[in-house]
Structures are given as structure tokens and as C-alpha cells.
Amino acid sequence: MSLSCDDIRAAADRISPWVHRTPVLTARSLDDRCGGSIFLKCENLQRVGAFKFRGAMNAVLQLTDAERAAGVVTHSSGNHAQALALAGKLAGVPVCVVMPRTAPAIKRAATEGYGAQVVSCEPTLADREATVARLIAERGFALVHPYDDWRVIAGQGTAAIELLEQAGPLDLVVTPCGGGGLLSGTAIAVKGISPTTRVIGSEPERADDARRSLELGYIVPSEDPRTVADGLRTSLGERDFSVIRRHVDAIVTATETDILDAMRFVWERFKIVIEPSSAVPVAAILNGRIDVTGKRVGVIISGGNVDLDPLFQFLAAKSL
């Protein structure tokens, strides 16, 4: 099986009563600095603060009656965990999330806050997979993988459909790339609607598994990369890779410094809260890896979930 642009259009119709049509923002200061016209599709303003809600909702709405009754399981300590938890709550489907026991308490609490059950595992790939397999065997859950799932990929692609409607014709579209769900869904949607628009993936230099995988022609996993872009530490999924090979024009990278500078630039100039992963495509524009001179460029801002403790601890210490 694969996925067509029509599948993504169908996903857009399916999830439209549940998702926010997020705004597209522009800023003179960004355009002046890079010489292009940049359109930020603000999925940080999506429900649960990330595009992940689109894919999760699309998957949950396609369950059979038997699957709905048994419930779904996934593994994630990031935005997909809360996204699936909320999707399940809205659709009346039980949700179980496997999280490493080392995950921050706040992530666990947020996921449980949406009514999901959280099951801890050891922070290893082997134990995570074993725990998920055990839950499926014992409780009959259906798996909703965070990115290696056609229903999820279709849902993620719906943001690009909206972006093209909102921004008008684009010369290129750039997304972050972690597991590849957003990039592959975006690529199918954009190439289906506007075949001459280039689609570019961006990742931290320290987690450049997509770039290396494309060069070598097979998936090269990242080994626990240390990057501030915590949403992009995962390696490509198989389905995602098959789409990216076919439809994505280039993968570019950004250093840690580039990422933080770009994140700060967006916070200061757009006054929106974006997470480090979202800053990666902006970083690749500002550091010159993508030439945007005179071009109309769409960027998918993937999410806005940032740990604000350090800033607020500082403000409290200064003030109280």
C-alpha cells in the first residue's frame, strides 16, 4: 500500500470537524533578512500544540468498530503521546501509551490528563517494542505508530493542503524531519497539488539520518543523537523513507547554534512560542542552506511545546 494526494484530501475532510485550521503568519523582518517571502504554517497553534494531532485523529477515526472497542496503543514521550490521547478521548476510544520510565513527569501527567493510560518501559528500543507487543497480545490494542503508519502520514499531510490554500502558490515547502511522517505527508500533498513546488526536509546536523539514508539508499538510524530539537531525535520509518526517496527534493541541515538562533528570532519577531524542532527549517533558511532569494516559501512550524521552567524560575527569582 502507499498513499495518494486524494487520500490526504480525504483525511482533511475526515478530521476537519476536530482540528484547528491554523493561521499562516509572515513577518517583514524575516523576509528582509533572508530575501524571500516566508509563510509560517503555525501548527504550534494546533490542538495539543503540534501537527501530531492531525495524524492521530485521522488514525483513530479510521478504526473498525472492534478496534474502537479494544482501544489503541502507541509509544511516545513526545507530542504524539498527547495527540493520540486527545484523539482517543474525543472519539471515545481507549488509549494506552508506552513511555520510557525516564520520561519527564510532566509529559506523563499531560498524557494521563487526556484520559490515556501510561505504561512505563525501560529506556531502550528493545524493551519499548517488547512492551508494545505484549500489550497488543494481552489486551488486543491496535497500534498507531507515531510516524510509520499510512493513516498518520495522511493526517500530517493535511497541514500542507491548508498551507497552499492560505498562502497561494509556493516555490518551495520546508518541514522538519524526525521520523518522517510530516515530511512524507507534506511531500505527497504538495507534489499532488503543485508538482513544480520543491519539497525540502530539514534536520539537525547532529541527527542527520534522513540525509545519510537518502545518500546511501537505505535507512541509517541515528544513535541517540544529542540535539536540542528533541522532536527530531528519532530515525526514519520505512513507509516514510519510501515516500521521501520518491518525492522529496533535498534534505538540509542546521547546527545547534543555528537552531537556537532561529528559534529566538521567531519568538522575538513573530511573538509565538515554537519548539526547537520547529526552528530547524527556519534555521536552514537563515544559515543559507536553502536559497530562498526572491522565492515564496512555505514552512511548517511543527509545534510549540517547550519546557518553560528555566525562564519562569529566573523571572520568579528576580522578582519575588
Place this chain on the structure above:
Amino acid sequence: MSLSCDDIRAAADRISPWVHRTPVLTARSLDDRCGGSIFLKCENLQRVGAFKFRGAMNAVLQLTDAERAAGVVTHSSGNHAQALALAGKLAGVPVCVVMPRTAPAIKRAATEGYGAQVVSCEPTLADREATVARLIAERGFALVHPYDDWRVIAGQGTAAIELLEQAGPLDLVVTPCGGGGLLSGTAIAVKGISPTTRVIGSEPERADDARRSLELGYIVPSEDPRTVADGLRTSLGERDFSVIRRHVDAIVTATETDILDAMRFVWERFKIVIEPSSAVPVAAILNGRIDVTGKRVGVIISGGNVDLDPLFQFLAAKSL
């Protein structure tokens, strides 16, 4: 002289080619928590990141030809400095800003970045006033006071006109209160358009000069108050006080902890960057000083200029 709602409508027409019509945002999570329907008028998304640009632009556009040629002067180390600098740049009017020599270098650089001249003074009220007076005498500048100026007050009131257009009928409107320009402009606009809508000012408990001034019937200055809401440390202006006495229904306060909690709530749930001063009206809703149960409530989010150094230093230290 005083000010009417028609003056504010005229100001709105005058500045409309120059200002952003900022969006009004809502969030389920805020409404659920306080029991009312809250509409945030996002002046953090205004040019220079604050409502102050409205008043500054309105003042600059009303200068006589002789005044335009000589230029304007003000004193501010906050948002009014950059607002007047940009307004002057756009209108082709020289701008001089008096700042205490202790002001952060970044504020000075930002103001100079818009082409204004910055003159340092000692960090005392006496030297500030003497420096401004000297510049007016020597160079023929016209003063554009940050809040005690009818043109500035009229400009600030234009945000409330937009808010009422965008949100529909409101039971009450809440603003922060520092020097009183935003509150007095808002009060004249709201009472002119919708006389039954209540107008409430909010200030830090540690800088409650407006509350005390209203109680006593004369202006009681704040003596260098220590509050995280740095935009609200100033005391009421005379013109502002005369309007507030007549048109404002109540002044409420929030503690430092209330302010930081509200600021964080807005960052996390709306994913927008707001400065501490902007969080004060939200704090007064969340801490129960304003009863919003079942009410439609407009809140003017005054600005989004926050020092992000601590957060980004933390992120860099963790990542690099």
C-alpha cells in the same frame, strides 16, 4: 482639553495605514478555567511588539510642519522609546529619546536601530526632566510624553475599537495600568461605543498607585516599585487620571506569583509570547479579583517584549 470617542475614531482612521489590525485570540482552556469567555486582543503582535506604537504614530501624524521639521523628544527605556522611534522613521520626523544611563544596552540599540538618537541621563526623575527640558530649549523638539498626552491616549484607545468590532458585545474590558494611557484611551472608547460595558484597570499589588490614587482622589506616585511587570512601574499621568476617575469602574491587583502564573498559562496555552505587564489582567481574572462567570470579557494584551536571554542561555548550555 479632553478627549471624546470621536477623537479616538479619528485616530483610528489616521493610523490605519500604519498599524497592524492585531488578531483576537481565544482558548478553551482559559475559558474552562475561569468560567467566562475571554477574548485576548493581541497587541504583542503590533509593530514594535506593543500597543505603544498606536499612540506614538497618532502623535507624530498630528505634528505641524514646523514640529515635523524640528523633531520630537520623549523619555522612555521601554516600549514607547521604540514605538516613537519607528513612528518617526515612518513619518520622516527626527526622534530623540532620553534614557537613563542604566537602561539595558539592548533597549538602546533597538531604539537606535530605528534611527532615533538616544541621549543618556542619570536614573533620577529630576535629571530626566531636566534633560528633556534642555533638549526642548536647545533643539526645539516637541515633547511626545509616553502617556500624559491626549494624542497618545487617543492612539492607545484605538485597540479597544478594534476589539469591540472583532469580539462583538462585551460585558467588560480589562487592561493593564501603568501610566494610564492604555486604560484611559480604552475607557473613553468603550464607554463611547458601549456604555454598559464595564472597564477595569489592573496593576501589580506592588505598584498599586492607580488603586490608591482613585481611593484618595489625587495622584499618589509609586516609589520605584519592585515588580516583574516592568511596563507598569510608572505612576499615573494627570490627563490619564482625570479620565480614569470619570470612566473606569474598578482597579484590581495581582501578586507577583499571580502575574507569573498567568503569563506562563498564556504562553503554554495560547503559544504566544507576552510580557509580564500583559499578564496582569489575565492574573486578575484567574485569581478571582474579577468575576467573569458567564461573562464576555475583552483583555488587551499590551505587549510581547521579554528578555529571552535566560531561557536561551539555558537551552544552549544544555545542548551545546
